[in-house]
Amino acid sequence: MNTASAPETTGAESLRARETLKALYGYVRPHRWAVALGLLCALAGAAGGLVQPLATKTLVDRLSSGGTIGTVLLAMTVLVLLSMVVEAFGAYVLERTAESVVLAARRSLIGRLLRLRVAEVDRMQPGDLMSRVTSDTTLLRAVSTQAVVSAATGAVTLVAAVVVMAFLDAVLLGVTLGVVAVVGVAAALVMPKIGQAAERAQAAVGEMSTGLERVFGAFRTVKASGAEERETARVEAAARRAWRHGVRSARWEAVLGSADNLAVELAFLAVLAVGGARVASGDMPVSTLIAFLLYLFYLMEPVYKLVEAASHYQEGAAAIARITQVDHLATEPQTRHRPVRPTATATEAVRPRPASVRFEEVSFRYGTGLPDIHQRVDFEVPGGGMTAFVGPSGAGKSTVFALVERFYEATGGRVLVNGKDVTKWPLSELRSVIGYVEQDAPMLAGTLRENLVFAAPGATDDNLREVLARTKLDALVERLPHGLDTPVGHRGTKLSGGERQRIAIARALLRRPRLLLLDEATSQLDAVNELALRDVIAETARETTVLVVAHRLSTVTDADRIVVMDAGKVRAVGTHEELVAKDELYAQLAATQLLTPAGHPGG
């Protein structure tokens, strides 16, 4: 068993390494010329450094032969200054490019996250997804530019130094490379540990964001439950995990850093011993030994750069892995968004044609291994009029709306809007004909106006005024300190539940939909507002198709048709009177909720 899984793991790892490199190349490719310029500057700077030991050798030779050293010194000074300027310019170009890489990665992640399928977001933790955009992308900064340039300059200067050293003295080079190779092998063993620790640290940062998102998502409940300390401990635990793995990564990086110092120091001692003996025996001039030793120290730089590139790569690879995971999440097909036309006023001649809805033997479950939520659900709603969905909690009523909006796709049967299978509609077009009020009428942080025109950005002030009057929001707007420009707070916390519901209805009406889906849209309204809104909905149902999910039968007794659902099935369809007479469950609901005298047909 174990022997079979080992190659599989190695295969998966090499696949992952390939994917990481491919992704890294994808990030660097658009900036290849800037990276090349940065590389050129770094190489020019390194070349300046490479010439110095040779200049020193010339200087020593001239001194020992009694020559002048003024021009050599001047040349060395100019060289130092030039390489400084070039290196600084190169560093700027690279930093700028690194920021551009981060921006590109963020843009593509943000675009992708907003196109994710609803089912994928159900599976993931939003906090973790957010940390991939905010935190993981910053790790790309180093790996996409500095690491690439460090690796290239490190390798080139290493080779150049080695070639020059080979010309100076092959024996000493052999000694040097022997020592460096031993330490290099040790470093290679440490490298994957950095990657592992970095990945775990990033995952812990994701958990931290998830924890915070959880707390702010239910802030009042957390306080009311006295759970501040428990939740703090939870987020802190993730922060500590991030610290632990960060420290582990730092430890291995320190080991690696001292390994390259050690390599050079050991090589220095070995070269000093062997070279000293060779100078003493007259096999080598002392100036060659000095130049060789200087190159040895010069070697520190490329070795250090290679090590740095490798550890940046390990960290970056961890981030790239987390970023590319998002690429593997399923997204909705991308269609160009048709701008929703501004709403028309009631007097406008062009009215939207109401859309029909048909469920043909629809089966659905939220995921493999989960129970069937819909079992051969079958009903037909012609264009126009109001259709209500009633039934016990969990019967699958809201799921009907989720399937119409194509947040999820049916596992069997067909969902038709206006006679066309929803899977055949261009997605944005399908959604553009629908107005949808979610069960808890969520608001977005921003102003009241932004929330109202959210689904119909082209709405005019006249459209707004009319809808505000219809949904009885005009009094609220007058009361607010900044009217329509008053911020509603995070998730609309500055509004009452009923106000949120009326705003959500106004938002959907402004879209002027051909099909309006209202999920428990009036459950939090007071009696006066509810009555007013019922009139608005009844009025809307005259020109568009309105589907409502309702718990309170009182709100839907006058619906054109009522679909009674129970445990994922349609039990009965009819008007209130028909259902009281023919459906036991409905009659029971009516008897308890409407206090009708003995609505029970059998009893």
Ligand SMILES: Nc1ncnc2c1ncn2[C@@H]1O[C@H](COP(=O)(O)OP(=O)(O)OP(=O)(O)O)[C@@H](O)[C@H]1O
């Ligand atoms: N995203 C989801 N993932 C998994 N299961 C889900 C998901 N959403 C809903 N369910 C499950 O599907 C079932 C039907 O949910 P649905 O919201 O359609 O019921 P409902 O009839 O609208 O209930 P209620 O009247 O309480 O709103 C429930 O048992 C619920 O637990």
